[in-house]
Amino acid sequence: MKNAPVAQMAVPAGVVGVVLLLVVPLPPQMLDLLIVVNITASLVILLTSMYVQKPLDFSIFPSLILVFTLFRLGLNVASTRLVLGDGYAGDVIDAFGHFVVGGSLVIGLVIFLILVVIQFTVITNGAGRVAEVGARFTLDAMPGKQMAIDADLNSGLIDEEQARRRRAEISAEADFYGAMDGGSKFVKGDAIAGIIITVINLVGGFVIGMTQMGMSAGEAIERFSLLTIGDGLVTQIPALLLSVATGIVVTRATAEGDMGTAAAKQLTQSRSALLIAGGAAIALALLPGMPKLPFLLVGSGLVLLGQRAKSAAKAEEAAAQAEQEQAQVTGAPAGDTPEQIIEQMRVHTLEVLLAPDLVDLVGTGPEQDLLARVRGLRKKVAMDLGIVVPPVRTRDSVDLPASTYAVRIAGVEVGRGQAPAGRVLALGDDLAALPGTSVSEPVFGLPGKWVPAELRHTAELHGATVVDRVSVLITHLGALVTQNAARLLGREDVRVLTEGVKRVNPSVVEELVPTLMSLGEVQRVLQGLLVEEVPIRDLGRIYEALSLRAKVSTDPEGLVEAARLALGPALAAPYVQDGVLRVLTLEPTLEHHLAEQLRPGDGGTQLLVDPQRLDSMLTQLRLAVQRAEQDGRGVVLACAPAIRPALRRLVALGTARLPVLSYTEVTSAGVDVETVGMVSGDHAIAA
Structure with a gap:
């Protein structure tokens, strides 16, 4: 962006300028300009807070609170210097002191106090409380949100990039609400400082007017009180706008769209509420002594909105019915877009299907940590074999018998087993005395029996090895993944692994791919190694051996044997x-x-x-x-x-x-x- 250097310098320069306001006297004309900038900037911030769709879209807001609070305090110091020194602080303050409050000291004080009460007692306290609770709840919810992301990642609903982005959003959300909790304290302190500065200006102006300027008590009060009230108003109005913006930002929920659109949509969603409120307003107009025109105008407007809401609801219902009828004619279920159908058609690389009564395995208990154990299995396989197992998609299937799970690779079932609820698997030879169903352990074929979980200790006393349901499923899944590792290694996986080698050993990769072998040929060799459960973690050594062998022959079997020879003792x-x-x-x-x-x-x-x-x-x-x-x-x-x-x-x-x-x-x-x-x-x- 061409304006990027300007934007980078604007904020630091502005902060330095605010610091200078505290020590350098300003002419009244410059003070007028800065006061106008303060008011308009606060208005821009307020309107921006209304149009953001979610709080994180305005993540710079806590820092803006600090900067503009310091800016207002700097203007207070500069205006106080002019008020007490010259008895004049520019046209803006003078206009607020005479025109806005009608030149009346009492009216000015009342308006000023009302603004302070609204800001300090209502808006600032409420916004601070909401920010505090929001920060606490956001931090408390972080572990659950992280687990939900891990669950979606393990089930294949999102990829690594999406998971990384969602984790960053959760972290940014926690940081934002924590910063807003602190930022609301700045707003509260600004309100207190405004009251104190106003009192100082009143007392100091009265003393200076009588002692240094030779004014009478009445003249000093009239002149300096109006200037002080004007000064207080030009700083409290922007402070009030920023306080309202703070409240709007921290109270935004999960509404989609800006505040105006969301408010209009949600306030008009109930036709009955609009009609009843309109009828009540019209009924109040009929009471003796009540002004007729205002109530009739408001009531008629609400009734009209209610009628329009009814028409919109009928139109939406008719559109939904038409879509359903069209779907029945075409034979396609309503809402099945081509994208949705394509997603349903997609064959997932690795799936775990659970019978409906096994869905409880996906939880957070000691025997319900399937997703966490799958994540650990993926890491273990990566360390053992050197391949990154694709995300495991876990879903339920009504086609499976009760207590049954099945593992699919590329849509083809490669194994199934049982994990009945409320039971543990006891492995051993002397299990006749234990109640339960005799089975054969799915990986090693060991004799076992599914016994009630409350008999775990009894089974151990009989010399049996007791395994929980999740461990049985994970062990079976790990064995199937190891046996089918060659099928799980795709062309894209080989490309990623090759790029990883290239970062640390570029000469080997550049010599091999694509000069001597294509990625497809390298994939075939690596699959040949995985078929015999040979780890391919040492890809640098494997690629060196392939480079030498490929110069003589690209026969796949010879390349596999050359790679095995290079691995040597690891086999x-x-x-x-x-x-x-x-x-x-x-x-x-x-x-x-x-x-x-x-x-x-x-x-x-x-x-x-x-x-x-x-x-x-x-x-x-x-x-x-x-x-x-x-x-x-x-x-x-x-x-x-x-x-x-x-x-x-x-x-x-x-x-x-x-x-x-x-x-x-x-x-x-x-x-x-x-x-x-x-x-x-x-x-x-x-x-």
């Missing part, structure tokens, strides 16, 4: 227990046979294994994993790097929980390796 670290990595290996003859059966394919390399040998191998692996889990130990399958991708795809058919690492990845971990089993083509050989 085996999650499976190391007590400094030991326990592995299953393939019998050399079987491994050699698999290498000979390796063939290229559209989705990567494939192993051509006869069904009987494949079934035997998968059975042995499944049994070995079960034995390791019973002993509380993790285990991985180690094989030659050449067959690792194809073998992993075969192993996933039998046991998805068995990681497959290459010998290079195992040895790069730098830990002790313990072989716990060997798989042959026909049987397992114990280590």
Whole structure:
């Protein structure tokens, strides 16, 4: 803006000028100009407060109160100096002292006192009380508003930018009402200062007129009292305008539109009220001794407004009926705009559907903190896998059976479970003595039973692990998110992650994208890593490996293996227990046979294994994993790097929980390796 430098300098210069008013004498002509500026500026502030739609639209108002209060006090000092020194303080004060109050000391004092009482006792006290209560209620409501924003963010109703903007508005609202609470004290102090200055001017003028100017007592009172009243009026009128503006701002509620529009709309919303008030005014005109014309004019006006309100209500009703009839003709529900239909059609990336009796999970209690736990889950997944899980949209669904929840990814259900109200899940082997419904835990398949919540302590005494409903749902959701992380990683997510790497390591990104690989190809590689639950947090190292490999070949499988090799010890670290990595290996003859059966394919390399040998191998692996889990130990399958991708795809058919690492990845971990089993083509050989 061209006027921005002027605006930046105007306020500081004005404040400095106000300070100078306190010490530098002013000529009467300059004082006249400043008094007019004070009155008109106060009127502008009052009108602006009426036209703002919400208080935050006039957020500078508390600072204006301080500046204009100081301005008025400066004018009081300057006018007092002229009144007491010269017996003349300009034409404006003289006009207020003679013309406005008719030159009468008594009338002037009465009007001045009335203005002071109105401002100090009514408006200022009321506005100060409203500002104080508003500040207190706003601060008390902040936690609830923040939770509502978090709930909308987690459910996908708003994005991060909208949530950030709404949080900023809440903070600004709290700061505004706090500032208004303090600003109302300035207005109150200004009213007190006006009374004191007026008394000082009266007493001081009377003494100076008699002692220094040689006036009689009557002449001194007549001259200086009129000047003092005029001075008090020209400062109290702007103060009154600013007090009214303060009251209007702090009493504005959630009306949409300016004050005039909202008042006209809401005062005319009741046709009966207008007609009754009009009839009452006309009835008063018929009473003996009452003036007929004023009551008849006002009553007729109210009746006319009531009739117009009736016509407007009928027109709105007819329009609504016409819209409904049109909707019935077209077969579309009323109010279903194309934008609303498009929003309903939108497929959300991640959804949690709750049966109607599970809606109580979305609350603030210890077992109703679903939204807060979802937020924590998103952060945990980001720290574990390196991806930002999209906002989880939570809604109820009447199509689900009672006590059932379902998780959808891209509109497709990937899992469901139960979380009956008033119950907790007890996990253990000896649960026969506990009442409840036996179930299988949805993530690990552990035997469990939904028991009444009041029997939690009893279940723990039986050696069971007790889990609340929200924990069950969150654990299940976390497992599903981890298993489907590749589907959750979109092209836009890759772009955001790449820009994050570029800020700290620009050379790697500039060399890779788009010179060697497109974002789509990078997305495919990252999805390939996530399919095997490989974290992609170390994107800088991954991109360095992809830059080197892409110069030789852009084969997706080769790129994934190059990225895995660059991650090195990070691949085996999650499976190391007590400094030991326990592995299953393939019998050399079987491994050699698999290498000979390796063939290229559209989705990567494939192993051509006869069904009987494949079934035997998968059975042995499944049994070995079960034995390791019973002993509380993790285990991985180690094989030659050449067959690792194809073998992993075969192993996933039998046991998805068995990681497959290459010998290079195992040895790069730098830990002790313990072989716990060997798989042959026909049987397992114990280590």
